[in-house]
Amino acid sequence: xxxxxxxxxxxxxxxxxxxxxxxxxxxxxxxxxxxxxxxxxxxxxxxxxxxxxxxxxxxxxxxxxxxxxxxxxxxxxxxxxxxxxxxxxxxxxxxxxxxxxxxxxxxxxxxxxxxxxxxxxxxxxxxxxxxxxxxxxxxxxxxxxxxxxxxxxxxxxxxxxxxxxxxxxxxxxxxxxxxxxxxxxxxxxxxxxxxxxxxxxxxxxxxxxxxxxxxxxxxxxxxxxxxxxxxxxxxxxxx
Ligand code: BJW
Numbered sequence: 001x002x003x004x005x006x007x008x009x010x011x012x013x014x015x016x017x018x019x020x021x022x023x024x025x026x027x028x029x030x031x032x033x034x035x036x037x038x039x040x041x042x043x044x045x046x047x048x049x050x051x052x053x054x055x056x057x058x059x060x061x062x063x064x065x066x067x068x069x070x071x072x073x074x075x076x077x078x079x080x081x082x083x084x085x086x087x088x089x090x091x092x093x094x095x096x097x098x099x100x101x102x103x104x105x106x107x108x109x110x111x112x113x114x115x116x117x118x119x120x121x122x123x124x125x126x127x128x129x130x131x132x133x134x135x136x137x138x139x140x141x142x143x144x145x146x147x148x149x150x151x152x153x154x155x156x157x158x159x160x161x162x163x164x165x166x167x168x169x170x171x172x173x174x175x176x177x178x179x180x181x182x183x184x185x186x187x188x189x190x191x192x193x194x195x196x197x198x199x200x201x202x203x204x205x206x207x208x209x210x211x212x213x214x215x216x217x218x219x220x221x222x223x224x225x226x227x228x229x230x231x232x233x234x235x236x237x238x239x
Pocket of ligand 1: 017087149154186
């Protein structure tokens with residue numbers, strides 16, 4: 001089973017989704033806070049935005065839907081893989097270990113300009129980050145450190161995409177039922193929104209659990225409309 005999650009799964013924990021009426025982008029243009037150009041133009045604004053996101057994520061708890069997925073992993077072992085677009089760390093806090101964070105993490109920082117490896121960063125003090133990176137000794141004046149988040153126009157980690165592809169090929173060839181389940185995602189953002197198509201090619205039965213009708217609905221075979229916590233409590237037996 002391959003599961004893809006988006007912001008909707010954390011909505012019932014109290015975190016805002018991206019494209020809802022109370023969406024996170026409200027008050028900010030997307031390109032100001034979630035693009036490389038935005039960071040280069042105003043890194044302080046970007047850091048303020050992400051420190052607020054860190055605070056919000058730390059204030060809430062994983063919900064029943066996060067816990068159901070951790071339970072599926074426990075039952076299925078290496079026949080289960082979770083790929084999340086979320087950067088809030090709630091899956092890990094619910095007990096998921098086989099989780100790939102394809103859009104990065106709020107709780108890691110890396111350098112925007114060099115290949116200094118990303119490191120864990122739980123700081124809620126943006127000022128601390130207003131220093132050059134140790135890897136970029138030639139220019140310690142600019143703000144080089146940034147959240148380890150995949151912004152628009154940036155590449156996803158090729159190792160993550162390769163891991164996903166390997167999993168789909170193996171699951172499709174296993175001879176056992178293979179299900180792809182997307183949960184709480186509007187289908188606007190690629191390449192995540194295209195995973196359903198690839199999973200289907202690999203032999204998966206495809207399911208979507210979502211509150212509203214997404215843009216890529218016609219790419220799914222089964223649509224379970226509703227709140228993730230309610231739908232997931234019975235979905236496993238329906239698969
Ligand atoms: C509930 C619920 C409940 C609520 N229960 N459900 C192909 C075609 C066109 C464009 C592209 C393409 N390939 C690539 C692109 C460009 C771009 C892109 O996709 N643009 C689109 C906008 C068109 N993609 C990229 O740039 C990606 N990079 C890339 O592909 O590199 C190569 C390349 C570059 C340039 C050109 C071509 C190729 C990178 C994308 C990174 C996205 N990052 C973000 C920001 C991270 C910042 C952050 O987190 O702070 O990640 S965007 C934002 O959207 C965030 C999310 O992970 C992502 C997805 O949002 P999600 O999770 O779906 O949330 P919502 O709010 O949209 O939906 C929530 C849903 O939940 C709703 O439907 C509700 O109904 C539902 N819901 N409560 C169940 N209780």
